[in-house]
Amino acid sequence: MERESTEGAGLINSSLLGNGGGSGDEAESGSSATAILVFSTFIAVCGSFIFGTSVNALLTLKFKRKKNKIDQSVESVSISHIYFCVIDWYIVTNAYMTTLQIGYSSPAEKGIIDDLGLSVAEYSVFGSIMSIGAMLGAVMSGWIADLMGRRGAMGISDIFCIMGWLAIIFSKAAWLLDFGRLFIGCGVGILSYVVPVYISEIAPKNLRGRFATVLQVMIASGSAITFFIGAIVSWRALALIEIIPCLVQLLGLFIIPESPRWLAKIGQEKECEAAIHRLRGGSADISQEAAEISDYTKNLQLLPEGRFLDLFQQIYARSLTVGVGLMVLQQLGGANGISFYASSIFESLGLSGKLGTIVMAVIQVPMAIFGILLLDKSGRRPLLMISAAGTCIGCLIAGLSFSLKDHRLWKEVTPALAFVGIQVYVGSFAFGLAGIPWLIMSEIFPINMKGSAGSLVSLVNWFSSWIVSYIFNFLMEWSSAGTFFIFSGIGGLTVLFGAKIVPETKDRTLEEIQASMNPLTAARRQTSWN
Incomplete structure (x- = not known):
């Protein structure tokens, strides 16, 4: 079977946000960035934005210690990565430590400790437990994405994140904060897998790389935006703001198409072709792409x-x-x-x-x-x-x-x-x-x-x-x-x-x-x- 020529495909529609027009050949091949493809990618990468905001929310925690009367400042990691074992190293291994005082790098940080009276250990667990949740989410991610589809997995992750942020907003004790961060971690662990998979499965081959790696820009943007917001609002307000990208993605999932390849895998061939048509545009010739997906799926069976x-x-x-x-x-x-x-x-x-x-x-x-x-x-x-x-x-x-x-x-x-x-x-x-x-x-x-x-x-x-x-x-x-x-x-x-x-x-x-x-x-x- 003769392959479609791909020479120069990477140069077609060099703008990432092309309008899907272009030449007749481009329309026939379905290689342009149609409106629904761009929108679907945007909704998916909201997950990466959630990733960036969740990992960097409430920012950094600063410790000061004294050794031989010489002050040494140790400014730690983003709190979502202050693993308990690292804090244990500070407290236990360094037996010479005579004082441990908390400093704050943002009003949101100071507020969460002052309002709830958290100890260093409680605050450290609050930050570190997200990573434990992320590992749990990573373990579940593939199974959920295969069982419920790519949209379903993103929806589950949004629910985890929303529940987590709500728990933080209404928390009156440290255990509820920990519960919230654990759930956020589970959501982020799922998103870290399903977002690049979904984008790679819906994008045409000549644009797949650009669309898939937009997620890194969104992670960086989420981190930067959270940094500035966290410096000017209270920690409960910050947690409330963090829910917004979760809701945007959750609502958008009802509009965007499911991955055609996942639909083909579960035997829904008509739905698979309909999804490809939506993604490539009504005038695009999808016969070869649909046939190749169907043929490959049948062989995998x-x-x-x-x-x-x-x-x-x-x-x-x-x-x-x-x-x-x-x-x-x-x-x-x-x-x-x-x-x-x-x-x-x-x-x-x-x-x-x-x-x-x-x-x-x-x-x-x-x-x-x-x-x-x-x-x-x-x-x-x-x-x-x-x-x-x-x-x-x-x-x-x-x-x-x-x-x-x-x-x-x-x-x-x-x-x-x-x-x-x-x-x-x-x-x-x-x-x-x-x-x-x-x-x-x-x-x-x-x-x-x-x-x-x-x-x-x-x-x-x-x-x-x-x-x-x-x-x-x-x-x-x-x-x-x-x-x-x-x-x-x-x-x-x-x-x-x-x-x-x-x-x-x-x-x-x-x-x-x-x-x-x-x-x-x-x-x-x-x-x-x-």
């Missing part, structure tokens, strides 16, 4: 229904290696450790922690947008490798500055060198490594294994994030320069991983990608064509 243990069969070995490998390398490269503790890193060098974190926030959004504009032209793998190389160089520069500082060399240069290195790292990470692993994860697994695979990959990502957050302070105590050199080495390893193992998925349908990744499926598919 020859295989047993995907179970978790089936993931470890040889036919899925490459997909699993790529998916898990990218998530591990993304997190072990130090992203969360550096971003969470950036303020204290800058202050240890005699720089302004607030200025450094503001510059970090300003850099992320334009770099993420720049990566989106290039993604469907240059491809996933080149951008992934460039991004990883940038993180490698950034950490190398930062590590060099700390090494010079340790040896008391170039004292006037080392702070600026570290500042530049960290900003290079943050910008490079936002450029590609932040979003591309999630995009590739949504593309490489066949529909019968996508639920189990998505749950595993999402869980690996959250768990790896927890590991880095936990060990970062230990590493910095051991050697600041060595810590950044390790992260630099992992960035270099990511470049090699991308060059040798990660497939290029640009301008290929999901069925073509999955068939090439899973040889048994490809063989059966080829047999059916012949």
